[in-house]
Amino acid sequence: MTSDTYTVGDPHRPYVEGCARRQLVFSRCTACREAQLCGYRTCRSCGSRALRDEVSGGRGHIASFTVVHKAASPRFKPIVPFTLALVELDEGFRAMMQLVGSLEPAIGDRVAIDFVADEADGVLPYAERMEETS
């Protein structure tokens, strides 16, 4: 799924609007095909400005994670400890998000992305471990 190429305006907007629709939107470089998070005006691989929005299928694996025991702000106090995961989506880009359902995941665990509405931050993605079916 694609939409217009953009080179001006807020590069985070497609991501935020995608979350509101419960879709994880990322940028695909039309020059080298590299996938990356929204928020950059140029391709981090080749420097091209020809970025196109695409919607992730919402599946990936845990590339890294950490268990957060001390809240960085009062807002996070009610949920510590929680797991913060660096997820590599199947399209090839990485995104940091909360992993729910497990404090002790393993690198490589498959995850599915879903969304939760938060009063302070709007709609945000989170990851949940999934059982391997293949």
Ligand SMILES: [Zn+2]
């Ligand atoms: Zn590129």
